[in-house]
Amino acid sequence: MHSYNDLLKIINSELNKLNFDKEPQNLYQPINYVIKNGGKRIRPVLTLMSCELFGGDYKNAVSSALAIEIFHNFTLLHDDMMDNADVRRGNPTVHIKWNDNIALLSGDAMSIIAYKLISESPVNLTDILNTFSNTALNICEGQQYDMDFEDNPDVSEEEYIKMITLKTAVLLACSLRIGALSANAKQEDCENIYEFGKNLGTAFQLQDDFLDVYGDTNKFGKNIGGDIILNKKTFLLIKALKEAKGQDYQNLIHWINAKDFNNQEKINAVITIFNNLNIKEYTLQNMEKYYNKAYEIFDKIPIENERKKVVIDFAESLRRRDC
Amino acid sequence: MHSYNDLLKIINSELNKLNFDKEPQNLYQPINYVIKNGGKRIRPVLTLMSCELFGGDYKNAVSSALAIEIFHNFTLLHDDMMDNADVRRGNPTVHIKWNDNIALLSGDAMSIIAYKLISESPVNLTDILNTFSNTALNICEGQQYDMDFEDNPDVSEEEYIKMITLKTAVLLACSLRIGALSANAKQEDCENIYEFGKNLGTAFQLQDDFLDVYGDTNKFGKNIGGDIILNKKTFLLIKALKEAKGQDYQNLIHWINAKDFNNQEKINAVITIFNNLNIKEYTLQNMEKYYNKAYEIFDKIPIENERKKVVIDFAESLRRRDC
Numbered sequence: 001m002h003s004y005n006d007l008l009k010i011i012n013s014e015l016n017k018l019n020f021d022k023e024p025q026n027l028y029q030p031i032n033y034v035i036k037n038g039g040k041r042i043r044p045v046l047t048l049m050s051c052e053l054f055g056g057d058y059k060n061a062v063s064s065a066l067a068i069e070i071f072h073n074f075t076l077l078h079d080d081m082m083d084n085a086d087v088r089r090g091n092p093t094v095h096i097k098w099n100d101n102i103a104l105l106s107g108d109a110m111s112i113i114a115y116k117l118i119s120e121s122p123v124n125l126t127d128i129l130n131t132f133s134n135t136a137l138n139i140c141e142g143q144q145y146d147m148d149f150e151d152n153p154d155v156s157e158e159e160y161i162k163m164i165t166l167k168t169a170v171l172l173a174c175s176l177r178i179g180a181l182s183a184n185a186k187q188e189d190c191e192n193i194y195e196f197g198k199n200l201g202t203a204f205q206l207q208d209d210f211l212d213v214y215g216d217t218n219k220f221g222k223n224i225g226g227d228i229i230l231n232k233k234t235f236l237l238i239k240a241l242k243e244a245k246g247q248d249y250q251n252l253i254h255w256i257n258a259k260d261f262n263n264q265e266k267i268n269a270v271i272t273i274f275n276n277l278n279i280k281e282y283t284l285q286n287m288e289k290y291y292n293k294a295y296e297i298f299d300k301i302p303i304e305n306e307r308k309k310v311v312i313d314f315a316e317s318l319r320r321r322d323c
Numbered sequence: 324m325h326s327y328n329d330l331l332k333i334i335n336s337e338l339n340k341l342n343f344d345k346e347p348q349n350l351y352q353p354i355n356y357v358i359k360n361g362g363k364r365i366r367p368v369l370t371l372m373s374c375e376l377f378g379g380d381y382k383n384a385v386s387s388a389l390a391i392e393i394f395h396n397f398t399l400l401h402d403d404m405m406d407n408a409d410v411r412r413g414n415p416t417v418h419i420k421w422n423d424n425i426a427l428l429s430g431d432a433m434s435i436i437a438y439k440l441i442s443e444s445p446v447n448l449t450d451i452l453n454t455f456s457n458t459a460l461n462i463c464e465g466q467q468y469d470m471d472f473e474d475n476p477d478v479s480e481e482e483y484i485k486m487i488t489l490k491t492a493v494l495l496a497c498s499l500r501i502g503a504l505s506a507n508a509k510q511e512d513c514e515n516i517y518e519f520g521k522n523l524g525t526a527f528q529l530q531d532d533f534l535d536v537y538g539d540t541n542k543f544g545k546n547i548g549g550d551i552i553l554n555k556k557t558f559l560l561i562k563a564l565k566e567a568k569g570q571d572y573q574n575l576i577h578w579i580n581a582k583d584f585n586n587q588e589k590i591n592a593v594i595t596i597f598n599n600l601n602i603k604e605y606t607l608q609n610m611e612k613y614y615n616k617a618y619e620i621f622d623k624i625p626i627e628n629e630r631k632k633v634v635i636d637f638a639e640s641l642r643r644r645d646c
Contacts, residue, residue: 024464024468026467026471027463027464078428078431082428101405101470102467104401104404104405105405105463105466106463107431108434108463109460111431112456112459112460115452115456116453116456116457116460119452119456125449126442129438129442130442133435133438133439133442136435136438137432137436140350140428140429140431140435141346141347141350144347144349144350144425144428145347147349147424147428148347148349
């Protein structure tokens, strides 16, 4: 079995082999730009890793791994349009660098290119296609719930977990399952690795919410408190809105409705409310709950621990990140 | 073999069976709205017709026929966003009735739903997937060329034919080829029916350009001259820009650059220039050239004429339309 870094090298090398140097340039250059713009490549690496975990040849999973990475980047491209985001990974987003129409259409093309690659899967094509399509549709559903939440003052914790499961977690789950399918793994193993990924992905997103507020300022890519400034309905804000009483509640509503404010002042004020309500501990507890559930499910997969180590090491590296 | 109308009934009944009454409603209601908004269903009917032509059971082509219709409607939805079109088939477009974000995301979901349906093809799945993906990507390329042409003062006839082939004709070709593949037709027959569809589709689009100017005002769905008002780079305008000399050229440029004008006055003036340059005859000649080429290729398919009649009748109904 290859190490995480070996698999990452394989993915980057295979991505580089894809040729988007084609006409019309206004369609293909943005695709090239997005793919070359980096990213951690977690999902395609997990696909290859899962394939090897179940004894498969990683080469059988390469085309679907690339499909998943391209699909992921397509969702980011269109999400950035919907969120009016100007920057992605330190560079201008496609609709800023080009324009809305070009971003829309090159995104559409990326989704098709992802399907072209998925269709090249040499093992278990039908199951892989179904997993991929169901996941792709889940991601659209999750994104729509996320947008719906913006206008909904009363989002429950359960609704939030459902949304991040659809928007974020199932793609990690799908990456692992497609790797397992490419190795001809048993159905039960495919289910377990999927559920492992889903819980891991949910934990990962809760941690993202957590780190936006309590991350290490020196290391975290974005500045601390970005979600607070934007009133983003994170797990922390949803819990705080539910638990806050009296002065804390009034303060929270004041800062949510404030139009002109000093960013740092708002961040400090909201963090103070979060601290009063023990939101930090509550979020960590929930995050740990999903990590632990992921590990429990992973334990059920009947493979010797030595083979499993590369997956556990990866999950632990996520769990231990502070940025 | 079923008649065109029988096949149309089958398609409409199968489309009605698709269930988009799902959550989140802001994702699925626009899809329902678009699918229920009618349309001639030419493409899915051609898929079933081609399947029967080659001796297949139309049931084997139903899921891919639905996929093609949904994909076609997805491209219209996103095209309408790119063109800022407010109305489609007499009803508000999705980005007008809902908003841009919802139109973007429900379009993305339609593309995925199309692939879910294509994946259900029971015969020749790999070939059908490849045909579908290549066509889908061609359509994106065609749409990009079309947008690029808006800013290009010097589009040649050849470039225009290439654009409409990609944007419009290949989907007709794809519909027929996927029907043939669903009937396990020979590779040569699949190629011929594809080329037949491509030429038919090119003729159809040239006819669309023609009818915008020379159609029967009482019958044509949109008003005569819509393309002229918008300076749309149609086959007619491209040819006129190339051929016009002296006063005709100056008049044409004047009307293209005019900001404030009376619509009917502009239409009449441009039609006069077209008439001076024999654009009507030239366009009809080219349209006929593609219809004839389509028939020539169709003749090569070794099937008795009686079976072929339903396809020829359909092509003739296109050729003879005056609106």
